[in-house]
Amino acid sequence: MRVDTALTRLIGMDLPIVQAGMSWVSSNAELPLAVSNAGGLGVIAAGPMRLPDLNECLTQIRTGTDRPWAVNMPLYRKGADEAIVDLIEHAPPVIIASQGGPKKHLGAFHQVGTKWLHVVTSLKHAAKAAESGVDGLVVVGAEAGGHPPEHGVTTLVLTRLIAREFPDVPVVAAGGFADGKGLAAALSLGAAGAQFGTRFIATNEATVHESYQQRVLDAAAEDAVLVGRGLSPIRALRNEFTDTMHNLERQGADEDDRREVFSSTVLRQAAKDGEVGTGKVEAGQSSGLVSAVRPAAEVVRQIAAEYGATVAGLPRLTDGVVRETVGVVASA
Ligand SMILES: Cc1cc2nc3c(=O)[nH]c(=O)nc-3n(C[C@H](O)[C@H](O)[C@H](O)COP(=O)(O)O)c2cc1C
Structure with missing residues (x-):
């Protein structure tokens, strides 16, 4: 199966499906390997990894696939510069950089042939990254797990806005995608791919506790709440921690008190x-x-198959009248 987009051409993969870098969940070789070998882009989350573990993981992934893969590196993390020097030596096919500017290290990665995708959450940040010469943008909207933008602009609007403004830069839409219909929506908005995070938490290869996976399976969409406004907020499933934070926020507790609870776990x-x-x-x-919970390769294949069926089944515009693909067509 192949879907040809500016992203798949840039990176040399079959499908415009990116498995999101997720701390602890994809801080391993198994999940990225399964995704890359299935035709998507597997992403190692280097954020929480110690350097020796990262090096071992990079060796495993190199020997486990000849397909493209990526490393996600939060640029603000403690020891990021040291990890980056190490990463440049490994010359990963792709780096997905978040939480920091691209200028400092972009040239060195380009010299070793690495493509740089930059995570952005606003039009302003997208403009800065595009001007710096990054190869693509990962646009994260409000629906996303992890660190969504505090301004609350949805993936629907943000993706369209940024794809429209930078038609020559491949955009990967992130936040809210879980299946092939989501991928079809992302490509319709002008993105060249979609990034799936939460979907891949529920895979056999994710290195995450089974209680965590079960919470994701049991959760309703509205259980994924935003907490920690003003403190680099996160989207997390509702529990005692998020309730305590929301109570403090409602009571107008001062920043120190909110920060104490926020950083207590x-x-x-x-x-x-x-x-x-x-x-x-x-x-x-x-x-x-x-x-x-499914094997990651099966998730990738299912997304691709559902994408194909979705696109083929969309209502067509004929003679200025939108007609359903099945059923009786009303005359104009
Ligand atoms: C458990 C978890 C950990 C995450 N860790 C990271 C990370 O280390 N670096 C990063 O750039 N984004 C991280 N993210 C954000 C994801 O890369 C991605 O943008 C997000 O999951 C997309 O939204 P979705 O979950 O609705 O698919 C994380 C998300 C989750 C759910």
Whole structure:
């Protein structure tokens, strides 16, 4: 199966399906390998990884596939510069950089042949990244799990806005996508691919505690709430932690008190230790669309097949009249 877009041509992959870099969930080789070998783009989340673990993971992925893969690197992270020097030596096919500007390291990655996709959450940031010469943009809207934009602009609007403004830069839409209909929506908006995060939490290869996966499967879309406004907010599944934060926010508690609770727990506690009642269970609104744990390759194939069926089944515009593909057509 192949879907030809500016993104698949840029990176040399079969399908415009990107598995999101997710701390702890894809800080391994298994999940990215399964996705890349199935024709999508597998992404190692390097953010929380120690350098020796990252190096081992890079070696595993190199020996496990000849397809393109990527490393997600939050540029603000402690020790990012050291990790980046190391990464340049490995010359990954793609880097997906978040939370920082591209200028400092872009040239060095380009020299070793790495394509640079930059994560942005506004038109302003997209313009800055595009001017710096990045190869593509990952546009994250409000529905996303992890760190969505605090301004609340949805993926629907943000993707369209940025794709329209930068028609020559491949855009990957992120936040809210869980299936092939989502991919069709992203490409309709002018994106050249879609990034799927929460969908891949519920895969056999995700290195995440089973209680965390179960929470994602059980969650309704509205359970994925935004907490920590003013403190680099996260979208996480509702629990004791998010309720406490929301109470503080409603009461107008001062920043120090809110920050104390916000930083009292981290994603790791939920993702690795299974503390889903009190930890940060980061996940997107698309949790409501995810109902089963599946092998990652099967997820990729299913998204692609559903994309094909969706596009083929869309109502056509004929003689200025929108007609359903099945059923009686009313005369104009
Ligand atoms: C558990 C979790 C961890 C994440 N960790 C990272 C990360 O380390 N770096 C990053 O750039 N984005 C991270 N994200 C955001 C994802 O890369 C992606 O943009 C988001 O999941 C897309 O929204 P979706 O979950 O609705 O598909 C994380 C998201 C989740 C759910």
